[in-house]
Amino acid sequence: MASVIFNEKFNKNNKNVVCRVFVVISLLLGLVSCKKEQDKVEDGVSLELAKERKANIGGVTYKLYFSIPTERSEAIMAESTIFFELFDLVPVILDFKEAKENILSVTSSDGKRIPYVFKNEHIIIQPEHLKKGRNELVIQFKAGESSLNRSDDMLYTLLVPDRCRTLMPCFDQPDIKARFKLTLKIPSRWRAVANGEPIRTEYFSNYKLYEFEETKPLSTYLFAFTVGRFSYLERYVGGRWIGIYHRETDTSKINASIPVIAKEVSHALDWMENYTGIRYPFDVYNVVAIPDFQYGGMEHPGAVYYRASTMFLDRNADLAAWMKRSDVIAHETAHMWFGDYVTMRWFNDVWLKEVFAGFMSDKIMTQLYPDVNHHLNFFLNHYEPALRTDRTKGAHPILQELNNLKDAGTLYGDIIYHKAPIVMRMLEREISERRLQIGLQRYLRRWSYSNADWDELIKLLESTTGQDLQAWNEIWIKESGAPVIEFQKDGIVMTDESGKSRVWPQAISVVWDYMGLKRTLIPLRDSLTPFRYGASVVLPDGDVMGYGCFLPTDFSIRFLDDGLENLNDPLYRAVAWQALYEGVLHKKVKGEFFLKLCIKHLPQEKNNLVVNRTLSFLRIVYSTYLDEGSRQLIQDDLERFCINMVNNKAEGKNKKSYFNTLLSICSSPKSCSYLLSVLKEEQNLPEDVTINEQDKISIAFNLVLRDTSIYEDTKAYIMRTVKNKDLLDRFEYVYPSLSGDKQVRDSVFNALLVKENRVNEVWVEECLRWLNHPRRRMEAEEYVPKMLGALQEIQQTGDIFFPGSWLSAGLAGHTSKNVYTMVNSFLEKHSNYPQNLKLKILANSDHLRRLHSEEENKDRLK
Secondary structure: HHHHHHHHHHHHHHHEEEEEEEEHHHHHHHHHHHHHHOOOOOOOOHHHHHHHHHHHHEEEEEEEEOOOOOOOOOOOOOEEEEEEEEEEOOOEEOOOOHHHHHHHEEEEEOOEEEOOEEEOEEEEHHHOOOOOOOEEEEEEEOOOOOOOOOOOOOOOOOOOOOOOOOOOOOOOOOOEEEEOOOOEEOOOOOEEEEOEEEEEEEOOOOEEEEOOOOOEEOOOOOOEEEEOOOOOEEEEEEOEEHHHHHHOOOOOHHEEEEHHHHHHHHHHHHHHHHHHHOOOOOOOOOOEEEEOEEEEEEEOOOOEEEEEHOOOOOOOOHHHHHHHHHHHHHHHHOOOEEEEOEOOOOOOHHHHHHHHHHHHHHHHHHOOOOOOOOOOOOOHHHHHHHHHOOOOOOOOOOOOOOOEHHHHHOOHHHHHHHHHHHHHHHHHHOOOOOHHHHHHHHHHHHHEEEOHHHHHHHHHHHHHHHHOHHHHHHHHHHOOOOOOEEEEEEEEEEEEEOOOOOOOOOOEEEEEOOOOOEEEEEEEOEEEEOOOOOOOOEEOOOOOOOEEEEEOOHHHHHHHHHHHHHOOHHHHHHHHHHHHHHHOOOOOOOOOHHHHHHHHHHHOOOOHHHHHHHHHHHHHHHHHOOOHHHHHHHHHHHHHHHHHHHHHHOOOOHHHHHHHHHHHHOOOOHHHHHHHHHHHHOOOOOOOOOOHHHHHHHHHHHHHHOOOOHHHHHHHHHHOOOOHHHHHHHHHHHHHHHHHOOHHHHHHHHOOOOOHOOOOOHHHHHHHHHOOOOOHHHHHOOOHHHHOOOOHHHHOOOOHHHHHHHHHHHHHOOOHHHHHHHHHHHHHHHOOOHHHHHHHHHHHHHHHHHHHHHHHHHHOOO
């Protein structure tokens, strides 16, 4: 009996020991697992983390509260209740790119504190504080402000591509969509707008509370709210209410623009509904016009941001300005379906939302402007902007790699906004317009309020059409660069300047001369295509069927010199100017000859779109591709030409285009005196040339750059005569960069290197442009190494377009071999530099390469 009792006790004790050992081992394994989880967490949002979270987390809702004080210096206190489903019991990792001190508490729904680890911009919560199924976390925090765009009387969020984590703790990746329920406490005289419709407003003595309706599922980068001193108007158009928030003070602009904005938003919504077969997928559409907004627009559902200067136009605004406004409205509205309703899984496919927004906006514009040549408009909108990057050593594929979301901003640029629509139009011609529409309708229905990638769409299009699209996909989507296409006596040569000997299959429409112009469609399938009339080519691709750097022939240069204006089709004239400009870049056409062609042929050009593009070429060639002696020789002729076009020869709205060109190139005392009299309203201008407050500031900047002795008087005049507060704030920020005192300019530049001084990136870019203006290029060369050295920090702290605009503003004005050497030395010294940023440097310094690479090669041979 005693033996039995002993054995029972032994077995019982043994079981207890085993249980305790098991518990200890489980805890140790859990700690090891958690340690591994913590060790692999890196700054940003890695692709690995994103995939793991997507597999384990769903059904996310954010219930948010922000208390926004009147004083800009005060912190914004906030609370977020995050609801989510957890499929497997694993650590939950939230993104929060702020100091740990900004996290005030993390609790459960019943107020119990939840321990967490804060590491590498992440809040890590262990599984023992969670459960499978529905979870609820309450986080009190100070809102991060790096993406709040906060000024004294206005604040707006801008959270694309990975900036939501700079504002609040969240799962900041596009494929974890969530519903947002927002409450805002704001100063009593301010207004608020957000993704959802306001459902309740409570007023108190010095503040008010806005409560917004819960949104449809959104990616975190689309969450948005704006507060501040805004005026609000609404219009009922086409059976729907369109709200418009703005800060414009010019009554004539307001009265002229508001009806047009509302009408064009309604038109774009109707068109998209008809094309997709899907009703507007969100609850409300508000236009938010923001002064000096960083982008043209941003597609937040319910609160679509637009740059105010694009939206509110003078009564005499030209066709280009009207179409620019229409285009951005159509683009952002198309995003409601392509980007917002169906979103890319990961930001390497950011081009996917942009291409279809641009592609649809071009179609919308066709109905909106029936009298405009839209083939011409498409060419002008996309071909030169695409080649601006694609012809350089900074070219990259449409579809790029992305291992961490923190680098997503570097993917944006001309290739996804301009080359992608060109390529998509090629695809539409390949498979037919109707089949593409059917495929896109299937795409939107299949992944509604969800996410899809390019490979899924291309497979769907293949199943819709029965065509194999992989070869097309490889060269046009997954390869970088553009071919150089040149006509020789007996054939068409396609050159791959990268040295890879690639061929871009395409068809081009050659316009050649034999007793009158002939048009021939030629398929290009190899690096050399026989063409017996190569010696008599006038336009290499007159109808814009293909894509590449098309060089003019000697015959075409002579032909266009004799009678460019005799080409009856404005598209042909635009293609001619593009080919001549390409000739300047490839050293087949001299810069001074190009400018003389402008003086000779532009007086006969009536088409506003062609005028504007050609004048943009004129300004680039004048400032970049002429040596100082040639510039001085043609200066007087150019100034006389512009003044004559403004006062006499130019038609209607083209006059303002020539006025702006004069402003850019003016140099002589006579032209500066003319512009000063315009600024002081002592010069009678034609009625088609309206000088608004923004124009006044632009004139002032250009005149002070050329004559610093009028610095103080001009400042006083602007401060006295300009009434718009936002314009005056910008003027006061930028004006010191035009000082005649080098020490003042140096202090401005050094200030721009400090993050806290770069709150308004548009202003920063403008300062940098004036500091590095061609007239100051010699004194500004010393800025270049520091500007390049700051680029990585600019990318980490700025918005998506800022690295490119920082480089453009800092390098475009320089033409010396010394700066070319600085850029090359920087890249050689930083051999492991991030590839996407390296490509941006190469793209923005391409003019220096074209000016000096041959000279450099000769020096090496010596």
